[in-house]
Amino acid sequence: MKITQGQFSFLPDLTDEEVKLQIEYGLNNGWSIAVEHTDDPHPRNTYWSMWGTPMFDLKDPAGVMMELNACRKEFPNDYVKVLAFDSNKGFETIRMSFMVQRPADEPGFELVRSEGPGRTVRYTLRSYATGRPPSGRYSPAAAP
Amino acid sequence: MSAAMETAESRVDLGKLYAESNIGETIDQLESDLVGLLPVKTRIREIAALLLVESARRGLGIQAEAPSLHMSFTGNPGTGKTTVARRMADVLHRLKYIRRNHVVTVSRDDLVGQYIGHTAPKTKDILKKAMGGVLFIDEAYYLYRPENERDYGQEAIEILLQVMEDNRDDLVVILAGYKDRMDTFFRSNPGMASRIAHHIDFPDYSADELFRIAEMMATTMHYRFDEAGQAVMREYIALRMQQPRFSNARSIRNGIDRARLRQANRLFAGRGELLDRAALETITAEDIRVSRVFTQQ
Numbered sequence: 309m310k311i312t313q314g315q316f317s318f319l320p321d322l323t324d325e326e327v328k329l330q331i332e333y334g335l336n337n338g339w340s341i342a343v344e345h346t347d348d349p350h351p352r353n354t355y356w357s358m359w360g361t362p363m364f365d366l367k368d369p370a371g372v373m374m375e376l377n378a379c380r381k382e383f384p385n386d387y388v389k390v391l392a393f394d395s396n397k398g399f400e401t402i403r404m405s406f407m408v409q410r411p412a413d414e415p416g417f418e419l420v421r422s423e424g425p426g427r428t429v430r431y432t433l434r435s436y437a438t439g440r441p442p443s444g445r446y447s448p449a450a451a452p
Numbered sequence: 453m454s455a456a457m458e459t460a461e462s463r464v465d466l467g468k469l470y471a472e473s474n475i476g477e478t479i480d481q482l483e484s485d486l487v488g489l490l491p492v493k494t495r496i497r498e499i500a501a502l503l504l505v506e507s508a509r510r511g512l513g514i515q516a517e518a519p520s521l522h523m524s525f526t527g528n529p530g531t532g533k534t535t536v537a538r539r540m541a542d543v544l545h546r547l548k549y550i551r552r553n554h555v556v557t558v559s560r561d562d563l564v565g566q567y568i569g570h571t572a573p574k575t576k577d578i579l580k581k582a583m584g585g586v587l588f589i590d591e592a593y594y595l596y597r598p599e600n601e602r603d604y605g606q607e608a609i610e611i612l613l614q615v616m617e618d619n620r621d622d623l624v625v626i627l628a629g630y631k632d633r634m635d636t637f638f639r640s641n642p643g644m645a646s647r648i649a650h651h652i653d654f655p656d657y658s659a660d661e662l663f664r665i666a667e668m669m670a671t672t673m674h675y676r677f678d679e680a681g682q683a684v685m686r687e688y689i690a691l692r693m694q695q696p697r698f699s700n701a702r703s704i705r706n707g708i709d710r711a712r713l714r715q716a717n718r719l720f721a722g723r724g725e726l727l728d729r730a731a732l733e734t735i736t737a738e739d740i741r742v743s744r745v746f747t748q749q
Contacts, residue, residue, distance in 0.1 A: 360573070367552045368584025370622035374615075375580070 309416030311349050314389060314405040324373070327390065327408050331369040334392035334404050340364045341372045342393065343379050345386040347445045349414065349435050362393060376408065385411045385446035411437075411446035464508040475500050475546045482539055487668065488661040492536055495652050496543060503547040518621055520649045521549060524592075524638075525628040527654025530702030533628040534590065536654075540626065541586040550624055556582040560594040563608040571604040575611045583622045592627035593637035613643050657700050662689045666704050670735065675712065680737035691745050707743065714739040 316322060322330070334341055342362035346353060359379040363372060372390070379388055392404035415436035422430045437445040470476060479497060486493070502519060509516065521544065525533040538555050545553035558578055565571035579587065589595070595612075597603040616625050627644075629637070631653065638645035657665065663686055670676055677685055692703055715735050719727060 363577075363580060365581050366583065367554055367581070368622065370583040370619060371580030374576075374583070374619065 309414050311414055313407055316406050328369045331372050335366055339392040339394045339403055342391045343376050345379055345383050345388045347386050347442055348438055380409055464511050466508060469504050469508055473546050478543050478546055487664045488657050492652055503549050520620055522616055522625045522648045523650040524648050525652050526631040526634045528656055530700030531654035533654055537588045537626050550585050552584040554585040555588050557588045559590045564604045571607045572611060575608045579615050586624045586626060588626045591629050593629045593633040596637055596640055616647050659689050662704055665701050669705055669708055675733055675735050678734050678736050681735050684737040684740045688740050688745055711735050711739045
């Protein structure tokens with residue numbers, strides 16, 4: 309199941325060239341760029357791990373690409389996204405966020421029902437990937 | 453017919469490329485703004501020619517790896533290394549070798565950290581900021597301190613080397629420093645020496661060139677020397693060149709700054725009479741004559 313999140317989620321995955329252009333757009337607006345990654349694909353998981361600190365004062369996307377590729381190399385089976393933070397008064401928030409890497413195999417989600425008092429049923433989503441310990445959530449060797 | 457068209461398409465007009473890049477303007481400006489520095493100007497022109505031909509080759513689909521343009525500027529203090537580095541970014545940008553016309557100027561303190569694990573992120577941070585443009589490392593020989601084998605400078609050099617090799621298209625590194633110390637630096641870091649294609653030596657200025665520099669400096673500050681002042685300025689330069697700690701154009705700048713100070717004092721001492729524009733702009737012989745340079749013989 310292909311998980312989508314953030315900008316361009318309706319498009320096919322961006323190529324590196326397209327990622328560069330998007331980063332350049334962010335830099336030209338004076339936003340600082342950050343790279344984050346996670347192995348927990350739950351849509352409510354907002355706490356992705358930061359890859360280094362956000363990058364300020366960059367002029368060219370090559371610097372971001374260097375960090376991005378280092379992150380991809382270190383976590384080849386993680387979700388990786390690029391964020392652009394606008395520090396201008398009135399915004400002071402993330403202005404761009406898009407995924408740049410996904411695991412080769414995404415197992416998808418299980419619908420979990422839990423019964424409450426009376427006949428109430430509560431529903432929740434649980435990723436099949438998070439059933440395994442963090443180190444081997446997407447690596448084929450760890451698959452049952 | 454088709455053969456004729458084919459030859460037309462497979463030919464390039466270097467003159468047209470030259471005009472399109474506007475590089476002539478930059479080089480002319482370089483020629484008029486920088487006094488002397490013949491070997492430097494020659495090398496810049498050679499690099500410009502190389503890049504023009506390279507883009508012509510690319511236009512015809514001849515594949516070649518981009519030429520490496522990392523440089524080292526060596527020369528005595530005040531010979532214009534920093535000034536030329538800034539111009540170099542402009543030249544390389546117009547020739548589309550670098551994507552952004554910006555120079556990041558750093559020294560040892562910006563690259564080398566203070567404790568274990570501090571250097572790598574610091575150096576990488578600077579490199580990322582310089583990406584797409586020129587990284588100018590002033591007094592680069594300070595990066596390597598042989599007397600302390602645990603010095604973190606070596607780590608910075610290694611990261612620098614790796615990025616210079618891997619991101620050749622994204623970054624031009626210019627190292628600058630005094631000649632003898634840079635030679636020692638390159639001898640002890642052969643990896644660095646072999647990755648730098650262009651070693652440019654900045655010669656000292658002659659007395660004539662220094663005088664022209666003095667005039668240009670004064671003009672940009674809207675001052676001028678009167679006739680006697682010019683003669684004394686020439687004398688001043690000749691004497692100053694003999695004295696210790698002479699640092700070419702920088703010494704001249706300091707000399708002019710002090711002459712300005714004395715001129716202001718002279719005008720202030722004679723207050724009461726009204727001054728015209730010429731009086732405010734003129735540096736006279738006596739403003740220069742009282743300099744320590746003349747009494748230190």
